[in-house]
Amino acid sequence: MTGVEISKKIIAEVSKVIVGKDEVIRQVMTAILANGNILIEDIPGVGKTTLAVAFSKAMCLQYNRVQFTPDVMPSDVTGFSMYNKQTNEFEYKQGAIMCNMFLADEINRTSSKTQSALLEAMEEHKVTVDGETREITAPFTVIATQNPVGSVGTHMLPESQMDRFLFKLSMGYPSIENEINMLKSKHATVPMDSIQPVITAEILCKMQQEVETIFVHDSIYEYIATIVAYTRQMDDVELGISPRGSVAITNAAKATAYMAGRDYVIPDDVKSIIYPVARHRIVLSTKAKMNRVTVDDVIENVLSHIVVEKK
Secondary structure (H helix, E strand, O other), X not given: OOHHHHHHHXXXXXXXXXXXXXXXXXXXXXXXXXXXXEEEEOOOOOOHHHHHHHHHHHOOOOEEEEEXXXXXXXXXXXXXXXXXXXXXXXXXXXXXXXXOEEEEEOHHHOOHHHHHOXXXXXXXXXXXXXXXXXXXXXXXXXXXXXXXXXXXXXXXOOHHHHOOOOEEEOOOOOOHHHHHHHHHHHHHOOHHHHOOOOOOHHHHHHHHHHHHOOEOOHHHHXXXXXXXXXXXXXXXXXXXXXXXXXXXXXXXXXXXXXXXXXXXXXXXXXXXHHHHHHOOXXXXXXXXXXXXXXXXXXXXXXXXXXXXXXX
């Protein structure tokens, strides 16, 4: 099967349990192919955890979940060293992060110290415990969730950590028709049991490597760089897209082209992923917030003013 066919089959399998959210599923697939991390910000009960489990089953990935609470320690995530009396040595005990897909459930409910334990893993796919660095087996993706409603007992993620997420997504409520279908399916069977594995972790690694080889023309690079630069000089923006953000746009556009069956990026690939890539990287000015300007308004303004220079 080609990369396009595999991607469609995985999306079809996940759609068995996540009904009516085809665009969100497609975006998560795009982020995984781009070797990126995903932040899903939404209210409880819309299927954020189910989405992560469904993808792990469809791709035969080792999956670990941590429900973040104030008492979760960094060692719970990265692992720790324990003294072995028999060998008279310290032995490393793996943390939950040592897997292919790690779900950080309600990441804003834990302390900043524990949140920071994810930084190295998200950026470099490594963990350092007691001065020794260990590789996390590829492929590796972090899917984090947070509830935007209710700030009591929460710790907002700093911009530096938000920047390490390729996409920020929101699932939203299902339509009435989709909710009825979901209720009916719950009575008949367990939808998660119907998911069939499509690929292995090894094949996913190969697909991610193929995404990296997608061709990007100089005009597309210039288009991305111009978009990023424009966000840094707007009056409504206090903090524009970072250089890491421009890399994220490029990688996500490559994955989009790959899923479309092309070996090159076009401007529409950039436009299709700019919102989930940029939403959490742009910080609005106080004046913009007072005028009820949204980040999506800013992105729309940027896209309307910038065109690709044909060469």
